[in-house]
Amino acid sequence: MAKWFPGRRLSWFRLSLLILIVAGLVLALGYAWTGWRDRQAAAERKPWFDAYVDVTATPSIPFESPGESGQRNVVLAFVVASQEEACDPAWGGVYGLDEAEHTLDLDRRLARFRMLGGSAMVSFGGQANSDLALACDDPSALTEGYRSVIERYELGSIDMDIEGDLLSDATAVERQARAIATVQDDRSDTGELDVWLTLPVAPDGLTFDGVQAVRAYLDAGVELAGVNAMTMNYNSGGRELMPTIRESLTAVQAQLRSLYQEIDAPIGDATAWSRVSATPMIGQNDVRDEVFSLSDAEALADFSSEHGMTRMSMWSLNRDDECDENWPDPKQVSDSCSGVAQESGAFSKTLREQRPGGITQIAEEAVEHLVEESERTEDDPETSPYPIWDVDVAYPAETKVVWHRSVYEAKWWTQGDQPDQPAESGAQPWRLLGPVLPGEKPVERPQLPADAYPAWQKGEEYRRGARVIFDGTGYEAKWWTQGDSPDASLVQPQESPWRQLTDEEVAALLATP
Numbered sequence: 001m002a003k004w005f006p007g008r009r010l011s012w013f014r015l016s017l018l019i020l021i022v023a024g025l026v027l028a029l030g031y032a033w034t035g036w037r038d039r040q041a042a043a044e045r046k047p048w049f050d051a052y053v054d055v056t057a058t059p060s061i062p063f064e065s066p067g068e069s070g071q072r073n074v075v076l077a078f079v080v081a082s083q084e085e086a087c088d089p090a091w092g093g094v095y096g097l098d099e100a101e102h103t104l105d106l107d108r109r110l111a112r113f114r115m116l117g118g119s120a121m122v123s124f125g126g127q128a129n130s131d132l133a134l135a136c137d138d139p140s141a142l143t144e145g146y147r148s149v150i151e152r153y154e155l156g157s158i159d160m161d162i163e164g165d166l167l168s169d170a171t172a173v174e175r176q177a178r179a180i181a182t183v184q185d186d187r188s189d190t191g192e193l194d195v196w197l198t199l200p201v202a203p204d205g206l207t208f209d210g211v212q213a214v215r216a217y218l219d220a221g222v223e224l225a226g227v228n229a230m231t232m233n234y235n236s237g238g239r240e241l242m243p244t245i246r247e248s249l250t251a252v253q254a255q256l257r258s259l260y261q262e263i264d265a266p267i268g269d270a271t272a273w274s275r276v277s278a279t280p281m282i283g284q285n286d287v288r289d290e291v292f293s294l295s296d297a298e299a300l301a302d303f304s305s306e307h308g309m310t311r312m313s314m315w316s317l318n319r320d321d322e323c324d325e326n327w328p329d330p331k332q333v334s335d336s337c338s339g340v341a342q343e344s345g346a347f348s349k350t351l352r353e354q355r356p357g358g359i360t361q362i363a364e365e366a367v368e369h370l371v372e373e374s375e376r377t378e379d380d381p382e383t384s385p386y387p388i389w390d391v392d393v394a395y396p397a398e399t400k401v402v403w404h405r406s407v408y409e410a411k412w413w414t415q416g417d418q419p420d421q422p423a424e425s426g427a428q429p430w431r432l433l434g435p436v437l438p439g440e441k442p443v444e445r446p447q448l449p450a451d452a453y454p455a456w457q458k459g460e461e462y463r464r465g466a467r468v469i470f471d472g473t474g475y476e477a478k479w480w481t482q483g484d485s486p487d488a489s490l491v492q493p494q495e496s497p498w499r500q501l502t503d504e505e506v507a508a509l510l511a512t513p
Contacts, residue, residue, distance in 0.1 A: 045274050045310040049352035051317040052077050052123065052279070055106065056092035057335050061318045064109035064434055065116075071317055071348045072118040075159050076110075078126035079149055081135035089145045093129040097152055102443060105400075105433045108407055110153060112434030122149055123198070125161035133176030134166045143179040150183060150193065157194040157225065167200070167209045170216070177213075177220035184222060194225035196311070198279065201229040203236065203244050205251025211259070218263050226275035226311060227252060231300075233281065238289045242299045245278065249303070252276050270308055277311035278304065282319055282347040283338025288331045294342060297350040305354045312351055320347045379405060384436060385443045391416055396489075396500060400433070407433045446506040448474045458483055467501070474501035 050073035053063045063074050082090035091100045100106040110120060124146070125131045136142045150158060160180065166172055180195060187193045197217060199210040206214070206227070217224060229252050231245045253272045260267045267275070278300060280292045297314075304312050314320075316335075321344045323330060323337035330339045338347065379388045384402040394415040395401065401408055401419065408419040414429035423429060448469065456468040456475070459482070466477045468486065475486040481497035489496035 047305070047308075047310050047312070047354075048073055049312045049348070050075050050121070051313060051320070051348050051351075052315050053317045054078075054335065055100070055104065056094065057318050059336060060104075062109075062431065063317060064113040064118075065432065066113070066118060069349075070345065071352070072116075074113075074118065074120045074317065075123050075313060076106075076120055077123040077159075077316075078129070078161065079122055079124045079132070080126065080129040081132045086130075087132070087136035087138055087141035087145050089124075089132060089149050097148065105407065105409075107152075108434035108437060110434075111437060112432070115435070120153070120155075121157040121159055121194075121196075122153055122155055123159035123161050124149075125163065125166060125198075127164050131162075131166040131172070131176070133179065134169060134172045137175070139175065139179065142175060143182050146179055147183050147186070150187075155193070156191060157196065159196045159198055159228065161198040162210075162213050163198075163200050163230070167207075167213065170209075170212060173213050174216045174220070177217045177222055180217070181220040181222045195222055196225050196228050196277065198228040198230060200233075201231060201248045201252060203234060203247050203251075205248055205255050211255060214256070214259055215262070218259060224275065226277055227256060228277035228279055228311065228313065230315075231278045231280045232290075232292070232315070233286050234290065235287050236290065241280075241290060241292055242296050242303075245280070245296075245300060246303060249276055249278055249307075249309075253307075273307045274310045276307075276309050277313060278309070279313040279315055281315045283340040283342075284331060284333055286333055291340060293340060294346055294350055297347050301351050301354050314347060314351055317348060320345050379403065381442065383440060385440045389419055391418070398502070402436060405436045407436060409433055445503055446510055448472070448501070448506050448509070452509060456486055458485075462497075474506060475499065476501060 051071050052075045053061060055076050055078075063071070063076075066072050079089045079091060080093045082088040082096060083093045088096060090096045091104070091106070095103060101108075113120065132142060132145050136145060146158075149155070158180075160176070162173060162176075166176075184193045184195060195217070197214060199206055199213060201207070201210065206229075214224070214227060229249060231241075231248060234241070234244050234248075236244050253269075253276050256275055257267060257269070257272045260272075280296070280300060282292055282297070284291055301312070303309075318336055319334065319338050320342075321337050322342050323334055323339055327334055327337060327339075333339065379402055381388060386400040386402050386407060389401040389403040389408070392415075394413065395410045397410050397412045399410045401410075403419040406420070408430040411429050411431055417423045417429050419430040419432070450469070450472070453467045453469050453474060456470040461482045462468070462477045462480070464477055464479050468475055468477075470486040473486075475489065475498040478497050478499055484497050486496075486498040486500075489498040489500060
């Protein structure tokens with residue numbers, strides 16, 4: 001039988017204290033569980049490093065041939081509004097999607113890149129030219145413009161580079177966000193579409209317009225993969241870049257958490273960091289006293305790894321090389337070199353060392369199909385975009401041929417050098433662009449009208465720049481000449497005073513009223 005001890009009561013104070021202790025334990029366990037889930041969710045996103053490739057820049061960079069240790073994740077830039085049709089997408093505003101396939105061989109090069117295990121996303125926008133959403137105010141046509149690029153290149157990720165005039169035009173940004181939300185929703189049954197927003201940042205994080213851009217995307221219902229901060233051109237008065245970069249990225253992470261809180265979809269600390277990316281401008285920045293060095297690259301790689309950032313990038317792969325002695329001012333930004341002392345590819349190598357992951361942008365069956373096509377070796381003129389290579393024919397520089405179901409481009413004049421075999425001299429004159437794509441037909445070359453230029457005459461004197469027709473082909477004199485047959489330029493291009501007109505020159509002539 002239980003005994004009762006008079007005078008021993010459970011006071012309200014003790015009861016309240018006990019309740020507080022239990023509540024605290026429950027709350028602590030709840031926070032611990034929430035934190036664990038946050039870290040687990042963030043850890044599911046494998047880190048990777050990609051690098052922007054300016055597709056229309058010259059000289060063209062062979063991203064499609066990364067080699068054994070080269071860059072295998074790229075961001076192809078930039079698709080904007082066509083200069084001719086506001087709602088039509090075009091690379092650099094100049095090359096429509098079909099024109100880029102023929103003139104830049106972009107589809108072929110991308111196919112080869114993927115066959116070698118590479119992955120790519122496409123970036124819309126950029127500082128120069130006019131973004132699709134800025135030029136096209138027809139919502140349906142705008143949506144179709146974005147969709148046509150995504151479907152053509154079989155993209156699983158896209159990069160929306162919002163800066164310049166577009167960033168300050170809230171209506172255009174909202175129009176873009178709604179279009180991307182529609183495309184993303186339409187893709188829900190066939191595969192996910194990751195959407196990254198690339199935005200300029202100040203030392204204290206996203207600018208007001210940048211915050212508004214993220215808010216517009218979230219309000220439109222876009223599921224963002226993350227925000228990519230352009231950690232460059234801070235105009236910080238000579239201050240070291242890395243402390244500023246750290247501050248700005250930390251601020252962006254806090255801003256993201258706040259923005260998701262606004263839409264009642266709070267994210268944890270680790271998840272927020274996994275949605276922050278950084279893109280430095282390697283080497284010399286546009287601001288003359290700001291230089292992103294290789295030691296900065298190493299420090300940024302460490303920072304991103306420590307904080308669990310999923311994506312890292314850089315502007316640009318075209319610039320990942322040392323400028324040669326012909327570049328007059330190392331403080332002036334070049335599109336093709338960094339402006340600092342470095343080995344070729346040093347920045348991309350440093351930034352990706354701690355980021356072994358990658359992104360899958362094309363279905364495995366599509367890659368298998370391309371591989372099967374490339375394994376076919378018989379060449380059919382009816383299904384080849386360019387002439388089949390012939391051992392007896394001389395090929396000037398930039399001539400394209402087909403050999404064993406692959407397309408090659410001559411780096412310089414060559415004859416007798418089989419495209420897929422090492423040259424005896426050790427210098428291979430052919431550059432492999434990629435496989436012959438399914439359904440291809442011979443490219444129609446522009447034909448020069450018979451009366452476009454005078455027929456070549458053996459006794460006639462020709463000064464530099466004079467143009468003639470010989471056997472139906474156009475030629476231009478490189479210097480004064482008399483009696484030298486133009487067809488000799490195909491055999492001895494260095495010694496010949498004539499050069500054959502390119503297809504582009506013929507096409508320009510035909511387009512002239």
